[in-house]
Amino acid sequence: ALYRRLAPEWAAPEPLGDACPEVLRAGVEADWTVVNEPKGVCINVSPWNAPVQLSVIPMIGMLAAGNHCVVKPPDLVPNISRLFRQLCQRYLDGFVWVEEGGKDAVERLIDEGADHLVFTGGGEIAKAVAARCARTLTPVTLELGGKSPVFVDRGLADPLLGDAVREILETKVYKTGQFCCAHDYALVHADIFDAFCARFKAAVEALGDKRNVAVIARRQYEGLVAKLADAGVECVPPLHGRFVPDDAAMTVPMTGLLEPSFDKRVLTEEIFGPLMPIVRVESVSEAIGIIGRMATGKPLIAYCYSQDQAAIDAFAAQTSSGSLAVNSGPQRVISNFNAAIGGIGPSGMGASMWGREALREFSNRKHVIRARGGFARSFFSGPPPAPA
Secondary structure, three states: OHHHHHHHHHHOOEEEOOOOOHHHHOOOEEEEEEEEEEOOEEEEEOOOOOOOHHHHHHHHHHHHOOOEEEEEOOOOOHHHHHHHHHHHHHHOOOOEEEOOOOHHHHHHHHHHOOOEEEEEOOHHHHHHHHHHHHHOOOOEEEEOOOOEEEEEOOOOOHHHHHHHHHHHHHHHHHOOOOOOOOEEEEEEEHHHHHHHHHHHHHHHHOOHHHHEEEOOOHHHHHHHHHHHHHHOOOEEOOOEOOEOOEOOOOEEEOEEEEOOOOOOHHHHOOOOOOEEEEEEEOOHHHHHHHHHHOOOOOOOEEEEEOOOHHHHHHHHHHOOOOEEEEOOOHHHHOOOOOOOOOOOHHHEEOOOOOHHHHHHHOEEEEEEEEEEOOOOOOHHHOOOOOOO
16 A cells, blocks of 8 residues: 555656756756666565565565566475465466575576566675676675664663663564564663663563574574574573473573673674673773674664763764664664665665665666757767857
8 A cells, every 4th residue: 555655656757957067058958857667577585584574575666666576485484485476376477476496496587687686684695696696787685684783871761771671572582583673782881781681681581481482493593502502601591491492392592691702603693593692881982893893794773772862973973784773673663664774785785675765776767868949969069159
């Protein structure tokens, strides 16, 4: 309904001013516009962590821009992929083609040539996808996530501190941490560190059995268990009894990891699971410095939870990320169809998610000049006529 209502406005020709000096116009004026035209055929390679949502959302933007669409859903969830193909065949035949399969299917689609490709997933695979697209000069949009930091400042009012903890648990438990916008590590001001940890511990303990978070597949589970073992730090709450990794059920307890060193895997790699490193910092400046030095590069989203306007301004001006959320959680960040969602550097490029920005991403923005009352001559063809 949103696209049906707003796409005609978003796709309408956009007038431009004429910056050509008047003397070079030679008395012939011109109208300039940007015309949004379909690119042609767009491919969406979607991930396993949100297989329906991230198959559909870029696809809608592609279709709204007037393109045909090929969706390659994740092979890790074959039942969902099969159902998605059947539904598209029934309702979107002739507009959307769904190609099931794994790596070979992606490579074949790229090699056949397309007008744009969206890939959502991890950075290492993204490099291979982008390199293969380069063979056919296929433009790419990469939605890659990354280690999104959250800075928790001193002086937070108790309700705001509670909100911050609940938002972290929302992404780490109810979305299993396998969510590109999840808070990946917390940088907590020393003056509020103990209060934050106490609130975090109480909130996790209140989860009961929901603390044990299911992981989608064996490889992802084993990676999380290895990161947990590598961290080698105090766990909050402690791991004991039924709250330990379960190899059979592939569950990992939601756990805070107190002050791991920066050479540990939980701080050198994206976690993508229910583990939360909690690091003490002395100031917003120290937090900014840590974010800037992270081995994973610029994050998809940087979160700043503070009531100090000077600290907020410093964080906003001195960190670089795809998006910035001040006293806001990720669900609110991704709920505004007027705002783009996209990374920078290692966290991605382009914006394929919402609204006007997605329509522009999947359109050829053709710049058009139309001369009025004569020929808009290039000055290379001779000097303009002398004034009468």
